[in-house]
Amino acid sequence: MRMRNKTDKRSAGIIVFRFARRSLEILLIHPGGPFWGKKDEGSWSIPKGIYENDEEPLTAARREFQEETGFIADGEFLELGTFTQPSGKTISAWALLGDFDTNKFESNTFSMEWPPKSGRMQEFSEADRAGWFEINEARRKITKGQIPIIEMLVKRLIELGLLSK
Numbered sequence: 001m002r003m004r005n006k007t008d009k010r011s012a013g014i015i016v017f018r019f020a021r022r023s024l025e026i027l028l029i030h031p032g033g034p035f036w037g038k039k040d041e042g043s044w045s046i047p048k049g050i051y052e053n054d055e056e057p058l059t060a061a062r063r064e065f066q067e068e069t070g071f072i073a074d075g076e077f078l079e080l081g082t083f084t085q086p087s088g089k090t091i092s093a094w095a096l097l098g099d100f101d102t103n104k105f106e107s108n109t110f111s112m113e114w115p116p117k118s119g120r121m122q123e124f125s126e127a128d129r130a131g132w133f134e135i136n137e138a139r140r141k142i143t144k145g146q147i148p149i150i151e152m153l154v155k156r157l158i159e160l161g162l163l164s165k
Contacts, residue, residue: 012061012092013048014073015080015153018099018132024163025132026150027100028141029068032107032125034114044141046149047127048091057092068127070106073098080152085145093149095156105130 016027028044047068051060058077065073078095085091107127114122133141138150157163 009089011048012057013046014061014065015046016096016098024135026138029127029130032128041140067108071100083148095153102130
């Protein structure tokens with residue numbers, strides 16, 4: 001795992017979708033660590049992560065997807081665009097039709113000092129769980145800066161005739 005710093009401004013991610021029970025569902029992950037433990041609505045995310053200048057964003061998105069979920073993202077990717085977050089960070093996002101068993105979810109870990117100023121380092125999962133959400137619930141669960149990613153996915157699926165208005 002690379003060390004990240006506050007100057008990292010570009011990330012890439014994949015939003016996986018499926019059609020279940022005659023509705024659109026998307027896969028979201030919940031961030032791990034003590035800050036996010038008791039937060040739910042407005043705290044979930046698409047699997048994503050930082051990429052370097054010499055790395056293709058889709059390659060980074062696929063790597064990060066695997067690191068954060070334990071699943072391999074493979075298939076026909078639908079480019080959704082680049083989205084600026086409230087923090088100023090940008091996310092290049094792709095969509096992928098897929099179906100992953102969230103019981104087999106497994107995330108990599110990171111180390112941080114916890115509790116703060118204790119001098120003790122602890123390991124936490126980058127993401128502590130994954131879940132499939134019907135589109136309206138996903139809009140409530142995902143961080144507000146990533147809602148436009150969901151909206152673009154819906155727009156593109158309508159354009160492709162895979163979803164009705």
